[in-house]
Structure formats: C-alpha cells, structure tokens
Amino acid sequence: MTNPFFEPSTLPYELPPFDDIKDEHYLPAFGKGFEEHLAELSAITGQDDAPTFDNTMVPLERSGQTLLRVARVFYNKSSSDSSDFTNDLEEQIAPRMAAHEDAIRLDSRLYGRIKTIHDQLESLEPSAEQRYLVERYFTEMTLAGAGLDDEQKEKLKEYNQKLSTLTTRFEKNLLADTNELAVVIDDVSDLDGLGAGEVSAAAEAAKERGLDGKYLVTLVLPTGHPYLSSLTRRDVREKIMAASRSRGIRGGEHDNRELVLEIAKLRAERARLLGFDTHAGYVTADETAKTPQAVADMLGRLAPPAARNARAEQKDLEDIAGHAIEPWDWAFYTEKVRQAKYDVDTAAMRPYFEAERVLQDGVFFAATKLYGITFAERPDLTAYHPDARVFEVSNEDGSPVGLFVYDLYTRDSKRGGAWMNELVGQNDLLEQPVVVVNNHNVPKPAAGEPTLLTYDEVNTLFHEFGHALHGLFARVTFPKFTGTSVFRDFVEFPSQVNEMWMLWPEVLANYAVHHETGEPMPQELVDKLHASEQFNEGFQTSEYLAAALLDQAWHSITADDAVTDVAGFEAKALAAVGLDNPAVPTRYSSTYFAHTFAGGYDAGYYSYIWSEVLDADTVEWFKDHGGLTRENGDRFRSKLLGVGGKMDALDAYRDFRGRDAVIEPLLKRRGLE
Structure with missing residues (x-):
C-alpha cells in the first residue's frame, strides 16, 4: 500500500491528494511521522560538533514533515468533516501527540544546543529572522519546561497527555x-418570521436526519442563534435558547462539567510546576499582553461602561415589548427597536446578501482592489468534502500566491463556529507554497434555492478571509513563522481589519444587489445602518466580555483552589465584574466554551478585543490615507500580512503605523467613551 502522506503531494501547491487519502492511511502515517521526527532530532542532538545555526536550527526546521502533513489534513478533517472514525482516532492520537511534543520541547540536549546558540547571538551576527528564530525556540522551550529536572519533566508529561x-x-x-x-419543529407556522431560504434550510436539515415533513433548527456555537432575531413565536425562541444553554449540563456521557473542573485544575497544577501562580500567568507570559494584570486592567476598563450601556438598551427593549426581557427576547426586540429608532431592518438586507455574490463581488473584489490579487476556481482540484471549493490566488503579474479552500455550509460532521486553518505552509527553506482553508456554518438550503446570508454571516466571511489573507501573504524563510504563526493575542488583528471592507461604499455597491431583481441595496438603508452602528454595542460588548472574563477566571485559579460547582463558579465570576445581567448571557457558557476548553484560546479569549485595539487604530489609518487603494493595501501587506511570524508582532505594527496603537478609536467604536 502506498501511503499518500509519506511523500509531499505532487498536486499543484502541494494540495493534499484527498482522492487518494483513506481512513486506513492516517494511523500508519502518524506512526511513521512520530518515529521519523524523533530520529531527525536525535541526529541533531547526537552530533559531536559544537552547536551552530546551520547544524542545529536549520535541520530542526526541516524536521517532522511527514507528521506535519498528516496532522494538518487529519485535524482539518476532524473539525470540518468528522466521523466515528476520526473521533476515535483523535482520542487515540491526542496523548501520543502530546507525548511527542513533550519529547521535543523537553529534550535537554536540544535545549542545551539552542541555549548555546542563544547565548552567542551577539557574536554570530545572524540575520533578523535567524535571530528571532533562535529567540522564539529558546523562550518557548524555557516556558515549556525544558529546564526542569527529570522528575519534574515526567510529571509535566503526565499533565500534558492527560490534558x-x-x-x-x-x-x-x-x-x-x-x-x-x-430543535425539531413540527409545524412550519412555528417558524413564522424566517425567510424562505431559512425555512428551506431547516426542512433540508430535517430531511438529512430522516425527519421528512419536519423542520430542524441546528445550533450554532455561541449562546445566541441567528434565528432569534426573526422568529415571532416567543415559545419557539425560548426553546432554541434553552437547547443552546443546556449543552454539556444534561448528565450522561456528553456532560462536560467534570471535564471543565478537571481541565482547569490540571492547568493550574501544571502552571505551578512551570513556576507560575496560575495558568493565565503562564499563557500571557508569551503573548503581547505579558501579564494577567494587563488583561484584567483592559477588560476592567471596558466592562462597567458596557454593562451600563446594556442596561440602557434593555430599558428600550422592555418599553417596546411591554414585558421583562428574557435572553431569548433580546435579539427579536433589538430588531424592533432598531427599526423604531433608526428604521433599520437587518432582515431586509438578506435578499441583497446572496452568498456567491458576497464571496466573488465582495470579499474577493475588496482583496483585488487592495492587493491586486485575482481568484480562479479550480474544479479540477478536489478538496476534502464535496461542498469545499478550491480557488487559485494569483498576484497582478500572474505570479502564484497560493490556494484558498472555501467550505461554506454547516453539517452534522462539522464543529460549530467559523475558522481558518492551513493545509500547506509557505516557507523558503523547504520551497513550500501555501494552501489555506476557511470554514463556515451557514445552513444549506434545498437544491435550487439561493443561499441568503445574514448581516452577521457576511461579516464573518470578511473576517475569516482576513485570516486567509494573512496565511496566503506571509513570506518567510523558516516553517516556524509560516502564515498566522503569531502571538495569539495578535492573530485576530488582520482578520478584524478586513471586516471594514464589508460596508465600504465601493465594495458594498459591488456585491449588495437583490438576488432576484438585481437592484442595488438602497443607499437609504445603508445610511441608516451607519447611523445605528453603535446600537446594541452594550449587549455585544457585554456578552463578549463576560466570556473573556470567564475564561480569565477559570485560569486564574491556583493549584490549591478547590472548585466543585461549574455553575456556581461561573455565576460568581460574572457577578464580580458586574456582567451578571440575566438578560445578557455570556457568549459561551463554560460547558460549551470550545475556545477555552478545546480550541487553544485558554486564558486567551481576551485576544479578540485586545487585537481590536490595533484593528480600530488601523481602520483610522486607512480612512485617513484614502481607504481602499493599492498603495494602502501594499503597505499593509508588506509590513504586516507578509511578515508572518518572523518578527515581533508589535514591532511589525509600529513599522506599519509609525507608533504604538491607542485605545481611543476602540472606545469610540463601541460607544464606551
């Protein structure tokens, strides 16, 4: 049997050969990948020659390619098209992967060689990227525990594998x-308020589960649901909200409460072993924030005015509703107040947001205007699922940029939310190109029906494509710095900046046309939308900050703290910061907070608003310099997106902006002055 993971792909841009990849290929490829990588590292540490950049750092960066190929494809599959097979294999591979990573990060011989090079940097006169590579490896291995004694390392490995x-x-x-x-709906009248496309999607989702004649409302990752703003039946809204909030707390095999407690406890114990009081301290030590106190200071500055604004908004909702506002009422009556105060009906925008037009004439158009890049669909290239499409991206002169894989629709096998990841990472050392993926969770209507997006879904398309551009544009020498390999509290910055083009007049006019009549979105509607930009920001900021502060609370416990009640801990944490308004639930409750308990944002969910400081400051720069121009795009590409992870993120920002970011544009944007 020829295993497609054993050699680099021969397809364009080294796109994985998905037609050839079978379930039986993954486990042997992981096995060979682990073995091969350790042998390569052993060759580095076993040599007698004194450590140099060329005999240590270069082979280190060349190592582990088989493992990287299979891991990228497998983890993309397990998140976007999972199955019983991928679920079982992921549980089997997780501890082995943790053990393998520890074998590298905790290798005292490798650490010793890197430390020697690090201590001699001044005399070696390396390039800026070489210097930063050594510094990053030394810092990361030090924080990971490479300097611990053997007994401590064994305990650390135990923590890592269990986690x-x-x-x-x-x-x-x-x-x-x-x-x-x-949520299963028997009578279509219960879906009153939804558009034809949404009803069609619910019918199609039910049909796929063998529920012909019924309607299925699938849940999204956050607490809220897009349909809550439209459904007129209050009991149906309540049913959807109740289902969303009950994830992981119903008892039985899918209850996540004990996992939350155990994960938080183990992270605290591991942090103490590594010399930190808390997991938050351990995480932020290697982010731009540097300390949990810096995070707390910023979030604490934002929480009181956000809570105040949310209470004022709630009063407006109750005035129009004539009754107390419950969580399932907020989105519905928000639209009523938005219409009453600003005459804005975001549901009326959906006919102008046909998905293909948004992609081609909105997202791609903005990128072409800014960066000169073009997109050509490649139906000859097969992705990992029939719904996933492959586009070739080229520079204005025809030179290649990379491949972009676009996977729009939700399915039972796909985890919730939206995200970007990498299948191939550009680097000059191995002469590798780049392939990136955007995943979304838009309900798929029946065949022949248009896919009409909500306002938020359009925003998400622009956001995630900002990540894709970051991955596509980065040009680095070493694999470690490929694409979006930057500090976690910086990684959301480029994607948030890309959101600005959604409503930029030239871009909006190009894509926001009625899917049936071809008429452009009325300018009056756009003007009203701009006039209402700060509307509901109290709620939006509060529900986000509640999640960010909840994440910080779980990871601010010490190894000696005894937490036994998830709901009680959560309630106390939110009350402590004044974000315990029952009508404004946290965006993610602990038992379905995938970002922090499964998604790599542990003690880092603050990153979105931390990055938004840079984003808001950058939007001001674009506006001051003429907006959607090639000159501006080329500057942003060369000084930020194209840098990847090869220099300190804040140094890259200063190089672009000419100074550090200031918080005032963010406060103004969110109405928090």
Whole structure:
C-alpha cells in the first residue's frame, strides 16, 4: 500500500491528494511521522560538533514533515468533516501527540544546543529572522519546561497527555450534544418570521436526519442563534435558547462539567510546576499582553461602561415589548427597536446578501482592489468534502500566491463556529507554497434555492478571509513563522481589519444587489445602518466580555483552589465584574466554551478585543490615507500580512503605523467613551 502522506503531494501547491487519502492511511502515517521526527532530532542532538545555526536550527526546521502533513489534513478533517472514525482516532492520537511534543520541547540536549546558540547571538551576527528564530525556540522551550529536572519533566508529561485527552473529549462531547439538541419543529407556522431560504434550510436539515415533513433548527456555537432575531413565536425562541444553554449540563456521557473542573485544575497544577501562580500567568507570559494584570486592567476598563450601556438598551427593549426581557427576547426586540429608532431592518438586507455574490463581488473584489490579487476556481482540484471549493490566488503579474479552500455550509460532521486553518505552509527553506482553508456554518438550503446570508454571516466571511489573507501573504524563510504563526493575542488583528471592507461604499455597491431583481441595496438603508452602528454595542460588548472574563477566571485559579460547582463558579465570576445581567448571557457558557476548553484560546479569549485595539487604530489609518487603494493595501501587506511570524508582532505594527496603537478609536467604536 502506498501511503499518500509519506511523500509531499505532487498536486499543484502541494494540495493534499484527498482522492487518494483513506481512513486506513492516517494511523500508519502518524506512526511513521512520530518515529521519523524523533530520529531527525536525535541526529541533531547526537552530533559531536559544537552547536551552530546551520547544524542545529536549520535541520530542526526541516524536521517532522511527514507528521506535519498528516496532522494538518487529519485535524482539518476532524473539525470540518468528522466521523466515528476520526473521533476515535483523535482520542487515540491526542496523548501520543502530546507525548511527542513533550519529547521535543523537553529534550535537554536540544535545549542545551539552542541555549548555546542563544547565548552567542551577539557574536554570530545572524540575520533578523535567524535571530528571532533562535529567540522564539529558546523562550518557548524555557516556558515549556525544558529546564526542569527529570522528575519534574515526567510529571509535566503526565499533565500534558492527560490534558490533551480531556480537551479532545470535551470537543467530542460538545459536537455530539450540539447535534442531539437541534430543535425539531413540527409545524412550519412555528417558524413564522424566517425567510424562505431559512425555512428551506431547516426542512433540508430535517430531511438529512430522516425527519421528512419536519423542520430542524441546528445550533450554532455561541449562546445566541441567528434565528432569534426573526422568529415571532416567543415559545419557539425560548426553546432554541434553552437547547443552546443546556449543552454539556444534561448528565450522561456528553456532560462536560467534570471535564471543565478537571481541565482547569490540571492547568493550574501544571502552571505551578512551570513556576507560575496560575495558568493565565503562564499563557500571557508569551503573548503581547505579558501579564494577567494587563488583561484584567483592559477588560476592567471596558466592562462597567458596557454593562451600563446594556442596561440602557434593555430599558428600550422592555418599553417596546411591554414585558421583562428574557435572553431569548433580546435579539427579536433589538430588531424592533432598531427599526423604531433608526428604521433599520437587518432582515431586509438578506435578499441583497446572496452568498456567491458576497464571496466573488465582495470579499474577493475588496482583496483585488487592495492587493491586486485575482481568484480562479479550480474544479479540477478536489478538496476534502464535496461542498469545499478550491480557488487559485494569483498576484497582478500572474505570479502564484497560493490556494484558498472555501467550505461554506454547516453539517452534522462539522464543529460549530467559523475558522481558518492551513493545509500547506509557505516557507523558503523547504520551497513550500501555501494552501489555506476557511470554514463556515451557514445552513444549506434545498437544491435550487439561493443561499441568503445574514448581516452577521457576511461579516464573518470578511473576517475569516482576513485570516486567509494573512496565511496566503506571509513570506518567510523558516516553517516556524509560516502564515498566522503569531502571538495569539495578535492573530485576530488582520482578520478584524478586513471586516471594514464589508460596508465600504465601493465594495458594498459591488456585491449588495437583490438576488432576484438585481437592484442595488438602497443607499437609504445603508445610511441608516451607519447611523445605528453603535446600537446594541452594550449587549455585544457585554456578552463578549463576560466570556473573556470567564475564561480569565477559570485560569486564574491556583493549584490549591478547590472548585466543585461549574455553575456556581461561573455565576460568581460574572457577578464580580458586574456582567451578571440575566438578560445578557455570556457568549459561551463554560460547558460549551470550545475556545477555552478545546480550541487553544485558554486564558486567551481576551485576544479578540485586545487585537481590536490595533484593528480600530488601523481602520483610522486607512480612512485617513484614502481607504481602499493599492498603495494602502501594499503597505499593509508588506509590513504586516507578509511578515508572518518572523518578527515581533508589535514591532511589525509600529513599522506599519509609525507608533504604538491607542485605545481611543476602540472606545469610540463601541460607544464606551
């Protein structure tokens, strides 16, 4: 049997050969990948020659390619098109992957060689990228525990392997519970308020589960649901909200409460072993924030005015509703107040947001205007699922940029939310190109029906494509710095900046046309939308900050703290910061907070608003310099997107902006002055 993972792909841009990849290929490829990588590292550490950049750092960066190929494809598959096979294999592989990573990060011989090079940097006169590579490896290995004694390392490995198993189980439970809790609707009249496309999508989702004649409302990852703003039946809205909030707390095999407690406890214990009081301290030490106190200071500055604004908004909602506002009422009456105060009906925008037009004439158009790049669909190239499409991206002169894989629709096998990941990472050392993926979770209507997006879904398309551009544009020498390999509290910055083009007049006029009549979106509607930009920001900021502060609370416990009640801990944490308004639930409750308990944002969910400081400051720069121009795009591409991870993120920002970011544009944007 020829295993397609054993050699680099021969397809354009080294796109993985998905037609040839079978389930039986993954485990042997992981096995060979682990073995091969350790042998390559042993060759580095076993040599007698004194450590140099060329005999240590270069082969280190060349190592592990088989493992990287299979891991990228497998983890993309397990998140976007999972199955019983991928779920079982992921649980099996998780502890092995953790052990393998520890074998590298905790290798005292490798650490010793890197430390020697690090200590001699001044005399070696390396290039800026070489210097930063050494500094990053030394810092990361030091923080990972490479300097611990053997007994401490064994304990650390135990923590890491157990945590990898628990976080994998958390995500598996969440996907299963999310699918089980999808709301079945018997009578189409219960969906009053939804558009024809949404009703069609609900009917199609029910049909796929063998529920012909019924309608299925599948859940999204956050607490809220897009349909809550439109459904007129209050009891149906309540039913959807109740299903969303009950994920992971119903008892049985998919209950995540014990996992939350165990994960938080183990992270705290591991942090103490590594010399930190808390997991938050351990995480932020290697982010731009540097300390949990810096995070707390910023979030604490934002929470009181956000809560105040949310209470004022709630009063407006109650005035128009004539009754107390419950969580399932907020989105519905928000649209009523938006219409009453600003005469804005976001549901009326959906006919102008046909998905293909948004992609081609909105997202791609803006990128072409800014960066000169073009997109050509490649139906000859097969992706990992029939719904996933492949586009070739080229520069204005025809030179290649990379491949972009676009996977729009939700399915039971796909985890919730939207995200970008990498299948091939550009680097000059191995002469590798780049392939990136955007995943979304838009309900798929029946064949022949148009896919009409909500306002938020359009925003998400622009956001995730900002990540894709970051991955596509980065040009680096070393694999470690490929694409979006930057500090976690910086990675959301480029994607948030890309959101600005959604409503930019030239871009909006190009894509926002009625899917039936071809008429452009009325300018009056756009003007009213701009006038209402700060509307509901109290709610939006509060529900986000609640999640960010909840994440910080779980990871601010010490190894000696005894937490036994998930709901009680959550309630206390939110009350402590004044974000315990029952009408404004946290965006993610602990048992379905995938970002922090399974998705790599542990003690880092603050990153979105931390990055938004840079984003808001950058939007001001674009506006001051003429907006959507090639000159501006080329500057942003060369000084930020194209840098990847090869220099300190804030140094790259200063190079672009000419100074550090200031917070005032963010406060103004969110109405928090």
